[in-house]
Amino acid sequence: MEKMNPVEMCDMSEVHEALIEKINRSLPDEDDIYDLAELFKIFGDSSRIRILCVLSVSEVCVCDLAAVLNMTQSAVSHQLRILKANRLIKGRREGKQVFYSLDDEHVRSIIAAGMEHLKEED
Amino acid sequence: MEKMNPVEMCDMSEVHEALIEKINRSLPDEDDIYDLAELFKIFGDSSRIRILCVLSVSEVCVCDLAAVLNMTQSAVSHQLRILKANRLIKGRREGKQVFYSLDDEHVRSIIAAGMEHLKEED
DNA sequence: CAAACACATGAACAGTTATTCATATGTTCA
DNA sequence: TGAACATATGAATAACTGTTCATGTGTTTG
Numbered sequence: 001m002e003k004m005n006p007v008e009m010c011d012m013s014e015v016h017e018a019l020i021e022k023i024n025r026s027l028p029d030e031d032d033i034y035d036l037a038e039l040f041k042i043f044g045d046s047s048r049i050r051i052l053c054v055l056s057v058s059e060v061c062v063c064d065l066a067a068v069l070n071m072t073q074s075a076v077s078h079q080l081r082i083l084k085a086n087r088l089i090k091g092r093r094e095g096k097q098v099f100y101s102l103d104d105e106h107v108r109s110i111i112a113a114g115m116e117h118l119k120e121e122d
Numbered sequence: 123m124e125k126m127n128p129v130e131m132c133d134m135s136e137v138h139e140a141l142i143e144k145i146n147r148s149l150p151d152e153d154d155i156y157d158l159a160e161l162f163k164i165f166g167d168s169s170r171i172r173i174l175c176v177l178s179v180s181e182v183c184v185c186d187l188a189a190v191l192n193m194t195q196s197a198v199s200h201q202l203r204i205l206k207a208n209r210l211i212k213g214r215r216e217g218k219q220v221f222y223s224l225d226d227e228h229v230r231s232i233i234a235a236g237m238e239h240l241k242e243e244d
Numbered sequence: 245c246a247a248a249c250a251c252a253t254g255a256a257c258a259g260t261t262a263t264t265c266a267t268a269t270g271t272t273c274a
Numbered sequence: 275t276g277a278a279c280a281t282a283t284g285a286a287t288a289a290c291t292g293t294t295c296a297t298g299t300g301t302t303t304g
Contacts, residue, residue, distance in 0.1 A: 010183065010185040010186065010219065010279080010280070011279075011280095016183075016186050019180060019182070019186065020186060020189060020190050022179070022180070023176055023179050023180060023182070023190050024190060026179050027172070027175055027176065027179075027190075028175055028237075032237070032240065033168050033171050033172055033175065034168050035240050036165075036168075036171055036233065036236050036237060036240060037165070037166055037167055037168040037170075037171050038166075039236050039239060039240065040162050040163075040165035040166040040171075040236060041162075041163075041166035041167075041291095042166075043158075043159070043162035043165075043166070044159055044160075044162040044163035044164075044165070044166040045159055045163075045291085045292075046155050046156050046158075046159040047292075047293095048159075049155050049158055049159050049162075050149070050155055053149055053150055053155065054145055054149065057144070057145050057148050057149075058141060058144070058145065060141070060145070061132065061138070061250080061251095062250070062251055062252095063132035063249095063250065063251085064132065064138050064141065064142060067138075067142060068142050068145050068146060068149075071293090072293080072294075072295095073250080073251070073252095074251090074252085074253085074293080074294070074295080074296095075292075075293055075294075076251095077251060077252055077253080078252085078253080078292075078293080079292085080251095080252090081252075081253080093251095093300090093301090095250090095301065095302070096248095096249060096250045096251080096300080096301050096302065097132065097249095097250060097251080097301095098250075098251065098252095104239060104242070106235060106236075106238050106239040106242070107239075109235045109238070110232070110235040110236060110239065111158065112235075113228060113231045113232045113234075113235045114158050114161050114162060114228075114232060115150075115154070115158060116228050116231075117161060117226060117228040117229075117232065118154065118157050118158060118161065120226070120228070132249080132250070133249075133250095163261095167261085167262075169262075169263090183280080183281095184280070184281055184282095185279095185280065185281085193263090194263080194264075194265095195280080195281070195282095196263080196264070196265080196266095196281090196282085196283085197262075197263055197264075198281095199281060199282055199283075200262075200263080200282085200283080201262085202281095202282090203282075203283080215270090215271090215281095217271065217272070217280090218270080218271050218272065218278095218279060218280045218281080219271095219279095219280060219281080220280075220281065220282095
């Protein structure tokens with residue numbers, strides 16, 4: 001891939017040129033970064049975090065989720081759809097009900113990593 | 123964004139009542155969940171992730187960031203402000219330039235946790 | 245089959261957000 | 275002091291997102 005035309009660069013271009021080269025080589029793939037941002041976007045909503053926390057405790061059906069989280073069934077379903085599409089949870093039908101549970105062990109570790117940052121603040 | 127709504131619950135209320143009680147007790151504090159979502163919101167933008175990835179390699183000034191990431195200086199500054207306000211990065215002035223670097227070890231672990239999820243997909 | 249229930253989903257709306265543009269602040273140096 | 279440079283920031287705009295409302299799908303049961 002050809003180098004992007006530097007839109008802006010400070011005067012000491014010679015000095016920082018090498019650094020920029022080095023950084024460009026060690027940056028993750030553009031697509032990976034995009035996917036990563038998309039993933040964190042999923043965690044960037046308290047309703048979804050709450051759902052994940054509940055499912056982290058136990059497999060739960062949709063209406064119980066709505067009850068525990070004090071959300072409408074529709075709102076819960078919309079969020080479950082997003083979580084499922086991103087393979088963070090999975091659904092299991094049992095008669096009229098659908099029970100959801102975590103589909104990825106990393107969900108807990110991602111949440112834990114975020115919590116650590118919060119608990120560290122002064 | 124979070125609204126109060128009428129509680130919904132499926133018919134088998136007696137069966138799930140105990141489960142709901144248990145879940146309610148083990149859920150994280152409401153404020154913590156909110157803060158956690160706010161934190162992940164920061165990571166939920168590819169421009170900010172890219173900035174964090176760059177700073178994960180080296181301390182870099184604003185105009186070099188703009189050059190590497192092919193963004194305008196203004197756009198970079200706006201994002202740096204957000205990252206700084208959330209204590210993910212810190213700035214160090216050196217003459218006319220300001221050099222930014224990571225301010226939290228957890229930044230790397232949060233990104234790593236997210237990456238693991240992506241790399242796991244079939 | 246029809247009714248009741250659990251859940252899913254499309255459309256619309258309100259609130260949020262990242263970027264751009266213009267301009268302000270802060271620093272160095274002639 | 276004033277010009278040039280590096281960065282910061284306010285306002286405006288376009289794009290995105292979560293919820294609600296209405297309705298559709300799938301399942302059980304009378």
